[in-house]
Amino acid sequence: MRTVAVVGAALSGLYAARELRDQGFGGRLVIIGDEDHPPYDRPPLSKDFLTGRTDEERLALCDAEERAALDAEWLLGVRARGLDAPGRSVLLDDGRAVRADGVVIATGASARRLPGRGLAGVHTLRTLDDARALRADLTRGTRRVVVIGGGFIGAETASACAALGHAVTVVEAAPLPLVPQLGAEMAAVCAGLHRRAGAALVTGASVAALHGTDAVTAVALRNGRILPADVVVVGIGAVPNTGWLAGSPLVVDDGVRCDHGCVTSLPHVVAVGDVARVDGTRAEHWTSATEQPRAAVANLLAGKTVRSVGTVPYFWSDQYGARIQFAGRRREGDTVHITEGGVVDGAPGADGLLARYRRDGRTTAVLAVDRPRPFARARRELLRAAEPARLAPS
Structure with a gap:
């Protein structure tokens, strides 16, 4: 594999590029992004950036030194318009084509x-x-x-x-x-x-x-x-950016359909982040966008699925000075128990709260409001209890 194209220059695309270099890929690396901006952090946009507590410089996910260390060709401000699978090429809307032996799809989603x-x-x-x-x-x-x-x-x-x-x-x-x-x-x-x-x-x-x-x-x-x-x-949700894949062999169904290792129906194409529908689920969370590239790149370089993504979903949200954290998988019928803190006048109390979701006698998920340390312990428990990573037969 001499050339890999990462289509998408946001969080998951940057993490995929980092993983490619960290996992030993020394070939040509091309990073394609439809925005003019180098990779930046999106979560602060709806928080500290709006209130003026964070400026644009602090949003940057990598500086010029790291971009140089990645030794990548950055094609910013240009949109992918097609995937030529037989020709192993990513087609751009300015008429160019990037020939690539491997492709990482990290095109994210657009606001509905x-x-x-x-x-x-x-x-x-x-x-x-x-x-x-x-x-x-x-x-x-x-x-x-x-x-x-x-x-x-x-x-x-x-x-x-x-x-x-x-x-x-x-x-x-x-x-x-x-x-x-x-x-x-x-x-x-x-x-x-x-x-x-x-x-x-x-x-x-x-x-x-x-x-x-x-x-x-x-x-x-x-x-x-x-x-x-x-x-x-x-703020009514987001639509995965898959329109440019029309006519390709990839299966698109509310995202790019992948197996448990982010591998698509083409073994030389993987998908990560908001655009990826991994094992039937599309997760629009920062943690997924940063964790999926590790498995996806390993599988891309191996030419088959040898590694699975993480098994315990996690997300957080900052609202009105409170931090909400959630880990695990809640399903209908789960019972919920507040084990620390409590509720005052219909809202979390001054000391926050920790709630555990249970099914068949075991904890399936945990929610915390302003209880970061107890939440971290509960999340580690979920990780230890999770099934071992699934490996494809060699």
């Missing part, structure tokens, strides 16, 4: 948008350019901010806006935010963080239309309610 015409003051938050535009809008005096979607991005953005002194309303279509991840009981507790911080939470409501001529002035809900708005942030 509301249908309809664009209005000033309506934002998504996925990229640095998105965050720049939103931050600029939030500096024009006190604003009425409506956040559509109460998931992680929506909640973190609402938290940052509230910290800046804006009037914030969060609209969530489900009965509670984060129910799929946390279950109803703990989702209700975490929803209390919105109310405790003074943000309004409207649940079980969907958006009918955005009002305004040139700039947004209000959000109309299907139940007839009108929410005045100067700024609207749409």
Whole structure:
């Protein structure tokens, strides 16, 4: 394998490039990214970057020295438009083709948008350019901010806006935010963080239309309610960036379908990060994007699946000054027990809480709010109890 192309220059693409060099690949390495920016950290965009506590320089994931040490060709500001599997090439939208013996797909996902015409003051938050535009809008005096979607991005953005002194309303279509991840009981507790911080939470409501001529002035809900708005942030999920793979032999189904080692239907192509549907699951979390490349690169260089990705999912979220951490796999029917801390007025108490999810007498997942040390111990227990990594037959 003389040339490897990494398609995607964000977190998972950078980690894949690092793994290639760390695992002994000494050939030509080409990193392709559709943004003009070198790799940067996305989680702070909805937190410290919006509030001004972090600047763009601190977002950088690697400096010029490391980029030089990787000895890679960086093709930034150019988008992949196709994968020529028979020709072993990645086709670019500027007409070039990158010949590669191996390909790492790390194209991530794009923010899902509301249908309809664009209005000033309506934002998504996925990229640095998105965050720049939103931050600029939030500096024009006190604003009425409506956040559509109460998931992680929506909640973190609402938290940052509230910290800046804006009037914030969060609209969530489900009965509670984060129910799929946390279950109803703990989702209700975490929803209390919105109310405790003074943000309004409207649940079980969907958006009918955005009002305004040139700039947004209000959000109309299907139940007839009108929410005045100067700024609207749409946080209704993300769509994996797989359009450029149309016509390729790869199986695309809410992401690039891979086995448990991130290997696609083509053994010389692996996928990592938000775009990868690994063993039936697509995980849009920082930890997955940093852990998957290790196994994916090992399998790419071996030409077959010899290593599996981690077995215990993990994610965190910072909301209204509280850190929420979750590890494991929660399923319907699991019971949940708060083993440390507690709930006060429907929200985590001053000392936070630790909750364990159980099924058939064993712990399947653990949730913590502002309990980092007990959570770390509980997470290690989950890791020890996890099944050994699956290895393909040699």
